[in-house]
Structure formats: C-alpha cells, structure tokens
Amino acid sequence: MKHIALLLTLTALVMSVCSSARAEEKPLIRSTVVDVNGKPVQGAYIFFYDSPDTKRAVDLVSPVTDRNGYCEKAIPPGSYWILARLKREGDFDMGPLMVEDKLSDPLEIEVKHGDKLDLTFTVMDLLDTVRTKTKKREDLNLVTGRVVDDEGKPVKKVFVFANRHNKPVLMPRYFSAWTGEDGRYAIYLPEGKYFLGISADFAPDLKYAATSEIMVRGDMDDQDLVSAPAPASTEKK
Numbered sequence: 078m079k080h081i082a083l084l085l086t087l088t089a090l091v092m093s094v095c096s097s098a099r100a101e102e103k104p105l106i107r108s109t110v111v112d113v114n115g116k117p118v119q120g121a122y123i124f125f126y127d128s129p130d131t132k133r134a135v136d137l138v139s140p141v142t143d144r145n146g147y148c149e150k151a152i153p154p155g156s157y158w159i160l161a162r163l164k165r166e167g168d169f170d171m172g173p174l175m176v177e178d179k180l181s182d183p184l185e186i187e188v189k190h191g192d193k194l195d196l197t198f199t200v201m202d203l204l205d206t207v208r209t210k211t212k213k214r215e216d217l218n219l220v221t222g223r224v225v226d227d228e229g230k231p232v233k234k235v236f237v238f239a240n241r242h243n244k245p246v247l248m249p250r251y252f253s254a255w256t257g258e259d260g261r262y263a264i265y266l267p268e269g270k271y272f273l274g275i276s277a278d279f280a281p282d283l284k285y286a287a288t289s290e291i292m293v294r295g296d297m298d299d300q301d302l303v304s305a306p307a308p309a310s311t312e313k314k
Contacts, residue, residue, distance in 0.1 A: 103151040104188035109197045110146040110161045117146030118179075121163040125150070131183050138231065156187045161198035162231050176276055179204060202255075217265040218293050222300035224260045224275055227305070229303075231260025235277045237302065238285055239264060243272040245284035262302075266293050277304055 091193040102160035136157075139150035159182040179200035186194065211286075224232040233256050240250035253262040264273075274287030289302055 089310050098217055102191045103178060104154055104190065104192040104289070105149060105151050106159070106186075106188070107137070107149045107195045108142070108147070108161065109195075110142050110148075110163070111199055112179075112198065113199060117144065118161075118163055119144045119146065119181075121146070121148075121161050121198075123148060123150060123202060124160055124162055125152060126158045126183075126300055127155065129183075129185075130280065131158055131160060132190055133225065152188065154192075155190045156185070158183045158185050159196075161200050163200050168290070178309070213221060216297050218268065219263060220266055220291070220297045220300055221261065221263045222298065223304060224256050226260055226300050227303065231258065232256060233258050233260060233276075236262050237262040237273055237275055238287060239266055239271045239273050240285075240287045241269070241271060243290075245286040247284055249285050249287070268293050268295075273300075273302060 103113055106123070108123045111117040112118050112121075113263045117141055121142045123139035124131070124135045125139075126133070127136050139148045142148045142161075163179040178239070179202045181198035181200045184196065184198070186196075189195065224235055224237065225234055229273050234241075235256050237253040237256075239251040240246060240249055251264055251266055253264040256262050270290065272287035273289040273291060274285055276285055291297070291300060
C-alpha cells in the first residue's frame, strides 16, 4: 500500500511540474508568408507591435522566413498587432517602407502562456494591391504584352500605367505589376480609349505621362511597348 501511495504521489508531482512548466511556456507564433499568387516568400520578417500603431519602431521581430516562407517566434503573453514585411533589396531594414517593398495587412492577436498559433500572411507592394483590387471588377479586360527597348530587348523592373488622356498626372488610374526578366506586363482596363506609359519609379511627387494610344474592346495580347523607361517628371501641381 505504501508503495502505491508513493507512486501516486510521485505521479502527481511529475504532472504538477509538467503543468507548471507548460504554464510558464511562452506563446509560439508559427508564421507562413506568401505572395499574391500563394507562393512562399523567402527573406521576409514578422513584425510585432504592442499597439495598433504599426508605423512606429517595432517591438519584436521574428527570424527571417526560409524558402518555404516559414519562421517561428516565441513571444511574451499579451496583445499584439503583427504583420509581415519584405524589403525589395532582401536585407533586414527597420526603416521606412519603399514603394517596392511588400507588406501584409496587420493582424491583431492575444496570446497567453502555452499558446501555439499558425498564421499565414500575404505580402503585397502598392502595385500588387492596386492590381489585386482591380482584378475583382468583372467589367475589366486583360491587356498584356512586353516592354522592350529600342533594340527589342525586354525591360525588367518597370510597370505599365494607363490613363484616359495623355496629360501628365500625379496618380495614374490603372497599373500593371512590375515586369520580370521577360519584360511582360498585364493590366486590366474597361473598354474604351487609353494611353499607356512606362515608368521605373513610383512616388507621390512624380507626374506620369502616357503616350501609347490603344482602343480596348476586349482582352488584348501582344501589345508591346517599345521604349526605354524615362524618369517621370518631377513637376508638381
């Protein structure tokens, strides 16, 4: 009987220790970062803030995401506003966001000891955001092509924009995403006449002049734009 009582006592003690250890275990945030196409994003970080103000200095930062877009971070219990951030240059930087940098929407969480959360973040730059919102409209037509230089070589890291007129504007109405190595672009437009332009820069103090006229009557392919991108005008209103 004594042996049984001792065994029960030891068992209860072990269970108590384990329970206490779990109670003191920090919450674990397991994050996966993807792009707008659902592909894993390597080189991103998860930023943790203890208030809704996510434009100030960050409170905690995760390790960098791996090739599967995954990272994890143990944090103290509490309430957080968290988001994923990817710098275009690929290096860790706590400075202000550039227009080419990618960011997720902030997510509010509250965690306590022993919690384990699996979260997914979709990062987008400004052009991704505009393009994603534009694609949801059913009255839009897909216009695609390539941006090439005067020798016919593809131009990368530029975007195509469109306006109803060819006057310089501070904010074009429609955008493509950045071109890749093949120089291809895709832009969604309602039917009608448009002027297309090219730029390698995107900033609120620049003016954009579109010069290539097209008439959109449905989806269009092979609308190549032959031009090396010129800097946008710095003339202001």
